[in-house]
Amino acid sequence: MNFASDNIVGASAPVLQAIVEANAGAMAAYGNDEISKRVRARFSELFEREVSVFFAATGTAANALALSSAVPPYGLCVCHREAHIIDDECGAPEFFMHGAKLVGLPGVGAKLKADEVAAYLSSLPKAVKQMPPKALSISQVSEGGLVYSPDELAALGQVCREHSMFFHMDGARFANALVALGCTPAEMTWKQGVDILSFGATKNGGLMAEAIVVFKPELSEALDYRSKRAGQIISKGRLIAAQFEGYFADDHWLANARHANRMAKLLSEGLLQLPGVRLAWPTEANEVFPILPQALNQRLKAAGVLYNSWTELSLPEGEQIAEDEALIRLVASWATQEEDVRRLLEIATSGVERQAAE
Ligand SMILES: Cc1ncc(COP(=O)(O)O)c(C=O)c1O
Numbered sequence: 001m002n003f004a005s006d007n008i009v010g011a012s013a014p015v016l017q018a019i020v021e022a023n024a025g026a027m028a029a030y031g032n033d034e035i036s037k038r039v040r041a042r043f044s045e046l047f048e049r050e051v052s053v054f055f056a057a058t059g060t061a062a063n064a065l066a067l068s069s070a071v072p073p074y075g076l077c078v079c080h081r082e083a084h085i086i087d088d089e090c091g092a093p094e095f096f097m098h099g100a101k102l103v104g105l106p107g108v109g110a111k112l113k114a115d116e117v118a119a120y121l122s123s124l125p126k127a128v129k130q131m132p133p134k135a136l137s138i139s140q141v142s143e144g145g146l147v148y149s150p151d152e153l154a155a156l157g158q159v160c161r162e163h164s165m166f167f168h169m170d171g172a173r174f175a176n177a178l179v180a181l182g183c184t185p186a187e188m189t190w191k192q193g194v195d196i197l198s199f200g201a202t203k204n205g206g207l208m209a210e211a212i213v214v215f216k217p218e219l220s221e222a223l224d225y226r227s228k229r230a231g232q233i234i235s236k237g238r239l240i241a242a243q244f245e246g247y248f249a250d251d252h253w254l255a256n257a258r259h260a261n262r263m264a265k266l267l268s269e270g271l272l273q274l275p276g277v278r279l280a281w282p283t284e285a286n287e288v289f290p291i292l293p294q295a296l297n298q299r300l301k302a303a304g305v306l307y308n309s310w311t312e313l314s315l316p317e318g319e320q321i322a323e324d325e326a327l328i329r330l331v332a333s334w335a336t337q338e339e340d341v342r343r344l345l346e347i348a349t350s351g352v353e354r355q356a357a358e
Contacts, residue, residue: 001303001304001305001306001340001343001344002306003267003305003306003307003330003331003332003336003344004306004307004308004331005203005308005331005333006173006203006204006260006286006331006332006333006334007202007203007333008333009333009334009335010207010335011205011206011207011243012205012246012252012256012334012335014205014246014247014249014250014252015205015206015207015209015243015246015247015252016207016246017246018242018243018245018246018247018249019207019239019242019243019246021242022035022238022239022241022242022245023239027238029235029236029237030233030234030235030237031055031233031234031237031238031241032237033237033238033241034238035238035241035242035245036055036237036238036240036241038241038245039053039241039242039244039245040052040053040241042244042245042248043199043211043213043244046185046248047185047186047189047190047213047215048184048185048186049186049190049215051213051214051215052213052214052217052220052223053211053212053213053214054211054212054214054220054223054224054227054232055210055211055232055234055237055240055241056210056211056212056227056232057208057210057232057234057240058202058208058210059084059170059172059198059200059202059210060088060089060090060092061092061210061230061232062198062199062200062210062211062212063084063085063089063092063093063137063168063170063198064085064089064092064093064095064096064097064230065096065212065223065226065227065230065232066168066196066197066198066212066214066219067085067093067096067097067100067135067137067168068093068096068097068098068226069196069214069219069220069221069222069223069226070134070135070166070168070195070196070219071097071100071134071135071166072097072100072134073097073098073099073100074099074100074131074132075097075100075101075131075132075133075134075135076100076101076102076103076124076131076132076133076134076135077093077097077100077101077102077103077133077134077135077136077137077168078102078103078105078117078120078121078133078135078136078137078165079102079103079104079105079112079136079137079138080104080105080106080107080110080111080112080138080139080142080143080314081104081105081106081313082104082110082143082144082311082313082314083102083104083110083137083138083139083143083170084139084143084170084172085102085137085170086102086104087143096226096230100131100134101131102137105117105120106313106314107314108144108146108281108314108315108316108317109142109144109145109146109280109281109289109314109316110139110142110143110144110146110314111138111142111144111146111148112136112138112156113152114152114155114156114158114159115155117136117156117159118159118162121133121159121163133163133165134165134166135160135165135166135167135168136156136159136160136165136166136167136168137168137169137170138153138156138167138168138169138170139169139170139171139172139173140153140169140170140171140173140174140177140188141172141173141176141177141180141284141285141286141287144280144281144287144289144314145264145281145283145284145285145286145287145288145289145329146281146282146284146285147176147177147180147181147284147285148177149181150181150183150187150188150191150192153188153189153192153193153194154192154193156192156193157192157193157194158193160193160195161193166195166196166216166219167193167194167195167196168194168195168196168197168198169189169194169196169197169198170198170200171197171198171199171200172198172200172202172203173200173203173204173285173286174188174197174199174200174201175201175204175253175254175256175257176204176257176260176261176285176286177285178254178257179254179257179258179261180261180284180285189213189215190215194215195214195215195216195219196212196213196214196215196216196219197212197213197214197215198210198211198212199211199212199213201243201244201247201253203333204247204253204256204257204260204333204334205247205252205253205256205334206243206244206247207243208240208243209240209243209244209247211244256334257286257334259334259336260285260286260332260333260334260336261285261286261332263286263332263333263336263338263341264283264285264286264287264288264330264331264332265283266338266341266342267283267288267330267332267341267344267345268283268288268290270341270342270344270345270348271288271290271292271345271348272290273349274296274348274349276292276293276296276325277290277291277292277293277296278290278291279291280310280315280316280319280327281316286331286332286333287329287330287331287332288329288330288331288332289310289327289328289329289330290327290328290330291319291321291325291326291327292325292326292328293324293325294323294324294325294326295324296348297326297328299347299348300344300347300348303347305344305347307328307329307330307331308328308329309326309327309328309329310327310328310329311327312327315327330344
């Protein structure tokens with residue numbers, strides 16, 4: 001039973017099938033093929049407006065390139081202090097921004113609040129010695145598994161406009177957020193002021209399927225050159241693009257995300273039945289952050305359940321992890337078996353029963 005992340009599983013059958021179908025014959029290289037063109041047009045259809053699309057092999061590349069076009073070398077990019085871009089990308093965004101800095105703000109469940117971002121921005125001295133804020137980057141779903149509502153996104157978008165900043169969304173779990181909200185891709189992005197998006201499909205069934213989707217045309221001006229310099233214009237680009245054909249066909253991507261979210265909900269509800277278990281914050285997409293008695297944590301580990309312990313940095317005010325407790329993260333994916341969720345809950349429950357009998 002592996003709940004360590006949503007990228008511990010392979011690619012889904014429709015995605016693989018689409019790659020196989022795209023494999024035959026000769027086609028133009030470097031994304032100039034018919035499949036890449038079709039997929040770019042599909043993104044415009046999906047977002048209900050003209051968008052520019054740049055494919056990438058990893059989410060890190062998509063984030064770093066997106067930010068490099070939004071932030072000049074002397075600028076600041078504001079994000080959560082647990083954001084993937086600041087914590088998990090080995091400095092790639094700063095490297096590609098050529099000297100620009102990421103600044104991490106606090107927030108429960110790795111989520112930023114518009115008024116807190118605004119207060120931070122107002123506190124910055126307006127002097128030439130101060131790097132000016134040029135972009136805000138949020139993760140939808142957040143690193144704590146929380147989802148920004150359209151209203152919350154609109155409030156952040158407004159702050160960006162007031163401070164002449166670009167608004168970037170790291171959508172590594174875009175589909176999970178979308179189905180959790182039940183809104184359209186447009187309602188979750190540009191309609192709320194998002195200017196540029198890292199659209200992730202790898203975690204939700206892709207093989208290496210990431211795309212930068214640009215809503216503000218000025219941000220796409222040099223992105224093809226930047227992508228090439230970053231080694232992200234892939235010569236057999238049709239095989240990258242084809243993944244998205246399989247992904248979008250028959251709403252496969254939405255079905256995958258709904259399944260993952262449902263598995264997380266099952267896990268979350270089941271764990272909450274156990275004495276001594278509470279959630280650090282609500283389960284809103286495909287990740288669960290329970291606080292468990294250490295005895296239960298050890299029992300799950302001893303039974304071979306795989307997952308990660310989590311940082312206490314973004315707990316709600318007043319919440320504390322006692323010495324005999326642990327904060328962990330369990331992630332469900334498009335491929336998580338309901339059987340595995342039930343098995344984990346059985347192990348957890350039998351552990352509690354045994355403890356009560358002792
Ligand atoms: C929030 C977030 N952004 C981006 C990524 C993409 O990273 P990678 O470069 O591993 O594809 C991840 C993957 O863990 C993530 O969780």
